[in-house]
Amino acid sequence: MSDTQARTIGLGGAFSIVVGSMLGIGIFLSPPEMARAVSSPAVFLAIWAAAGLIVLGGAVAYAELGARMPRAGGDYVFLRAAFGPSVAFAAGWTLFVGIFGGSIAAVALALCQYQIPALTGWDLTGVVVTLPAVGDVTLAQLVASGIVVALTGLNALGVRPAAWTQELTTLLPLAVLFVLSLIALGLWTAGSAPSGPPAAPLPLTLDGVVTAYMAAYFAYSGWNAVIYVAGEVTEPGRNIPRSLVGGTLSVTGLYVLMCLGFVAVLGMGGLASIGEAGSEMAGVLSGEGARWAMNGLVLLCLVASLNGTVLGGGRVGYAMGLDGVLVQRAGRLSPRTGTPSFALWLQGLWAVLLVVSNRFDVLLQTVSLAMVVVGSLTVACVFVLRRREGPPTGWAAWGYPWLPGLYLASSAGVVGVKIHGVVVDDASPAPLLGLAVVLLTFLAHRLARTRSRMAAS
Template identity: 60%
Template sequence: MNQTAPRGAPARVIGSWAAYSVVVGSMLGIGIFLAPPSMAQSISNPLVFLGVWLAAGVIILGGAAAYAELGARLPRAGGDYVFQREAFGPSVAFATGWALFAGIFCGSIAAVALALCQYQLPALTGLPLRDMALTLPWVGAITWAQLVAAGIVLGLTALNAAGVRLSAVAQQIVTLLPLVVLVGLALLALGLWGADRAPTPTPGTSMPLTLGSLTAAYLAATFAYSGWNAVIYVAGEVRRPERTLPVALLGGTTSVVALYLLLCGAMIAVLGMGGLAGAGEAGSAVAGALGGAPAGFVMNLLIALCLVATVNSSVLGGSRVAYAMAGDGVFWRRADRLGARGTPVVALWCQGLWSAALILTNQFEALLLAVSLTMIVTGSLSVAAHFVLRHRDPAGAGFSALGHPWLPGLYLATNVVVLYAEVHKAVVGDEGAPLIGLLVVVAAFAAHWVWRRIRR
């Protein structure tokens, strides 16, 4: 495979560890500490509880396997946008690209940055960040947390604009440190270092398993696993992508699945299923039980680092979607320009400013709700693109997806079932926002398709 970047394209400077850190850093977040308590409220059997986490991990691994082959086949900036353009045409890619950039990436950046400033930073510093800071016309009251969150987003945008190498080094630091410490804390809690230190766990209340409870638990687990495909958006800057991308995607996903199983086992060992169900946020509860206030402080610091890693990887990846779209003329044309350090500076600042605006106007929650079904559709379309492109050119990737066709097929089939269940839930529950968001994406596809036909 020719690794020489075409003129004007970003240089391939992201190595194996940096690519691995993008995957792990994007996955590690508050989800692993919020999802287990909600799952334990409907699943009291610890084996079933752990089985759901394992099953969700295997299904996610199927998606990672498909993306690994897609990345090796099409190692360019843009990820899903590029895959779907090659498999299904520019109109599908147009709808997916705008949903990714304007809704999924910018909404996620805003949500995670604000969570960091509303919960972790006040716990670490004691500062009253939830207090009102100022009032803006047409916006209303703005809290200090919103201002700091917007500042963090813009600061990480500036860091990424300063160069991919600098951003990659920062990503490795804020990812690998929490990863190592969380593994150590999980092993400690499981009794590999002083089993007598752990408190007596609280047993859970037996409750019947239902399809609804299992589905809800699976969705909570997949939420915690989200971000596993993050490195694919910067595939155009990865060295030796036919090797590095599969290792980063499969290795990073497997590492986080193993870590989450360890952490869930530790939560059960320390709190019991009953204690876990009433914990609210499991990380601080486990740390507090093991080591009191000092351990709780360390846990809050680790969660804060994980959230910074998540925001940084999203800033890195989301901007490449806008960059790829601009190159095709479906985004502001200037966004396909590279700065002096080889980064898509205009695309980065478009994303940073939109994310900051979502934080200051408090519109990101509504936006994320609107694109919640679109997230499922986007991943499903890309895995479907894997099957389409492999059928067209079986040997064109240089890498074969692990477990093809069964593992990618399992991911795709599960997503179809989940999408049906979520659409049914939205219709029955009169939850219009996700359906409206999905209809907007369909309308974007139709409008672009008609526009292309008129131009011919």
């Protein structure tokens, strides 16, 4: 049995993994939340552009790391190389159990609780089924579990069908959203677009700007998705940087364009009064049929995001299995399909348990701060490896050290805001508890390794 992954994901597939993982529900939910925090269209759009620039700082750092170490596992592999196995162990478990498992459960349930009912009119949460040894679960939870199983099965069949699905569910929404935004702006500049109400003026405060930035930051999540499948990307020294940087720039441009359309058609006041911006803009422009079609497009975006998450998370488990820090079978490839099928099904089972228990939200909240810290440590790997090994011989991060440094400074600000919220504003302490658990995991692994070395000597 070969444990060497075949490189079958081309530039198009890698680009679709990045874009599809970013194009989730965030761009439709975050603009209304931001409009309630800042009333100035100029500030609103500037925050979107600034968040895109900051994310680009992370993308160029990950691109250099992915070109330098094009292997499955992403953050886990980079952190092990720069900071050692104990940091990688703590980060790997956070990624596999918390971030990927929780995200898969959350997106699958969002599909079944919101998007499928919006398209069909069926309330899947209103039907309750009693299962042996489980208890009462809603039909939404059962359908969400089925979606997780189906996409896990698709990914276990081979990387080609998973990549094709990613391209199909990504490129269509990308094109339609781009055209719709252009139509909205074209009608607005021609003076024939409906004009939404202006927002009641709000004082521009640091709290408002931070709230708006955090919402935009959430919408950009997923920009690093391709590095988890780096071991299967063709010409990784070229295609990983191209997909990461190109995908991030494409989504940033699309997001700014869409937000221009939201402001032009809905107005800041209208935007602040709704919950989801995409279907509302489509409905205002073209009626209920367009609103329904937009809900279908959002569903496709969620499927792409979910498929990309399943694809990437399984590779983290695979890398950990290779190192013996997860069950060893997780580090083996299927002799028939060449995929880390055991790691994928292990991840799928965990996600289904989270869906059925309905505790994914608590888990995601708990690991939210740890997720920011893990990403920051990974970007810091560029600085560590350059100092230790010198500049890379292949692709190098643009704007080093300033652009990656901007990402690190922003992440430090996000961590500070989270801590301030717990200490001063009585927010949930779960993120700090999650970070403490990750730190304890690191210390326990470090202590175990120290004792093992002492016993061996």
